[in-house]
Amino acid sequence: MYEKSISSAVIKRLPRYYRYLGDLLENEVVRISSKELSEKMQVTASQIRQDLNNFGGFGQQGYGYNVEYLYNEIGKILGLDKQYNVIVIGAGNLGQAIANYPDFEKRGFIIRKLFDVNPRLIGMSIRGVDICDIDELEEYVKHNKVHIAALTLPKNKAAQIASDLVSWGVKGIWNFAPIDLRLPKDVRVETVHLSDTLMRLSYSLKEMEE
């Protein structure tokens, strides 16, 4: 399979290709040359050709890329042709923001439930998705296939909940708590470190002033 040899740098760039191609599709662009795509994305045309050659190359000489085809193929590579059952642990603002984001569902990430400890939130629903008592989490996960759990809870609780979820069979963790989770090797974790990005911003603002 071609996937095995792809460097993680290329993988990191794929969602960006997917976004740009999605925008082109929305604007009803049918085909694009690597030169035009390169100008839009501000990477070199040769970088684009190299990256896409990893997957056999979808371009045709003199024609360029068929936008819809390339969009769908990259989608498949990213696993976006499948459906993922997602639960959100922590139904505060951030958890609700995730449940409210319409693009996730469009890409196959279906938010099934939110869980929280706060009795004022439990029983409410966000875009039709129920907020359940965290006490029901174990039973839910054991009886329903959960592909991804998003953790939007304080860091002192995130590690324990993550390891519970993993012991109940969850293999995908989308972590928003400011902590590096240590989980078994067969679990996939993506952490969004909000405050790290803010600190990088203050660093570069400070550097600019000096």
Add this chain to the structure above:
Amino acid sequence: MYEKSISSAVIKRLPRYYRYLGDLLENEVVRISSKELSEKMQVTASQIRQDLNNFGGFGQQGYGYNVEYLYNEIGKILGLDKQYNVIVIGAGNLGQAIANYPDFEKRGFIIRKLFDVNPRLIGMSIRGVDICDIDELEEYVKHNKVHIAALTLPKNKAAQIASDLVSWGVKGIWNFAPIDLRLPKDVRVETVHLSDTLMRLSYSLKEMEE
């Protein structure tokens, strides 16, 4: 100045050092060897020594690092010894989550105002921070020093608002819209691509299954 020669890879790692040292401080750890820090952070001790040597090195042979001193010094390098006036454009769930996050203020990022178009939100306040009408944005930015604007609005609006903010003098943009902003070189941008991380997660889940 030492800052000039620091690679961006080191800069990327600094917020992580800062987080770990902050946790140690909270747990009242006074000093730590590079070996212990290395085990906690799962990077090699030599990597840690190299990274910190970029800033003159704060360790002493046979003693290790003084946690509080190192924490404060890295904080200074990251510009966290200063205060930043932050405004949030878009007072939906994500904007409110940012306004509600107590750690930002602790690190000197003071949320001054939120702005939105939604009349149901305008006039409300989040932890004492007012949500204002977006029509007041221009006047506010022109009359108050704004270091950082967080953009938590749909992608079709983000580019225009960002370029307006920049024309009014804002130099730091913390972007949550799923778009790569093209702004003048003297503007610092950090983008948090939520959906890119989710797509990387689906990629690695898919890869694991094959």
